[in-house]
């Protein structure tokens with residue numbers, strides 16, 4: 428079987444498994460490795476120490492899995508509409524409205540990796556990665572032809588926008604590669620940069636994570652710095668503002684492809700007092716299987732307190 432036929436079979440299976448799109452690329456060094464070094468040097472990773480530890484592999488992804496020289500990159504579409512939020516509630520980012528994707532996408536990714544390995548025969552390796560690990564997912568997705576990296580730093584698929592998750596299978600099986608997505612379809616638009624509530628973009632395609640609501644409500648440990656706490660509005664987990672305003676999402680993002688995670692719009696917000704009377708066991712039972720588990724009970728209480736203070740000042744997401 429030719430490398431092109433193998434790649435076509437892998438993409439067909441990815442589609443059957445529930446992924447919206449798939450592409451294949453090499454693991455050559457990424458062209459914007461210096462942008463990562465600058466980003467780390469400026470302290471934009473905040474307390475995400477793993478970003479420093481993983482930097483060398485992120486820049487040279489052929490060092491992630493011994494022998495691997497190909498990545499199959501897949502897109503998972505979780506787009507959904509957003510309804511107005513009831514009073515005294517906090518907004519949850521779209522991707523987090525149900526099952527955690529690291530766990531949820533894993534069986535389908537394992538299946539895809541097994542299939543790729545089978546195509547290679549003896550000595551073939553194929554390893555799935557969903558967010559975890561040093562895989563530079565957006566760079567590889569752009570190189571695999573799946574979209575461009577927008578000024579908000581998101582990978583934007585021209586057919587479905589950016590409410591998508593990325594995952595990959597690294598392998599040494601010979602699969603035909605796709606052409607990179609070279610065009611920059613942002614043009615002169617700056618909507619995302621202008622709309623960010625915390626001013627987290629020092630420049631287009633550069634995000635100071637320490638100012639980003641997503642970082643502050645999910646990754647950051649300890650108190651949210653006072654100045655920024657007043658700017659998180661009503662978000663209590665993650666933030667979708669720089670995607671909501673993007674014309675590519677407004678025109679092309681549509682639901683209906685979320686067949687694996689089956690996220691639930693009823694989880695688009697939580698009452699701001701939802702965590703007050705919960706203990707750790709109760710929190711685990713209710714949220715242990717969702718992304719809210721990452722900040723944990725203490726983090727969610729902190730986030731709700733900040734949102735409650737903002738709501739009382741008339742802010743909302």
Ligand code: B12
Nearest residue numbers: 459462463466520558564580581582592593634641665666
């Ligand atoms: C750390 C991290 C965060 C941090 C920092 C985000 C950031 N922009 O760096 C925080 C916690 C803030 C965060 C937030 C979110 N994240 Co996040 N995050 C990651 C993670 C683990 C690493 C990203 C990274 O490498 N950052 C370092 C910086 C320097 O990289 P970068 O901004 O991507 O820039 C690179 C390229 O853009 C390129 N580059 C620079 N200049 C130029 C210029 C041109 C022309 C080109 C082509 C490229 C280019 O060089 C850089 C270095 O390689 C990835 C998963 C992974 N394994 O990669 C998920 C990931 C990027 N996150 C994801 C998601 C969904 C989110 C949120 C939407 C969640 C939410 N709703 O709250 C927000 C979005 C915020 C935003 N606008 O980025 C998805 C994005 C999917 C997509 N379609 O792009 C990923 C891929 C996870 C996944 N597996 O799906 N995240």
Ligand code: SF4
Nearest residue numbers: 623639640666668669
């Ligand atoms: S996710 Fe929200 S806070 Fe973070 S960069 Fe985008 S708009 Fe700004």
Ligand code: SF4
Nearest residue numbers: 577578613616619673
């Ligand atoms: S809002 Fe505009 S500038 Fe930002 S990512 Fe979308 S098209 Fe690009």
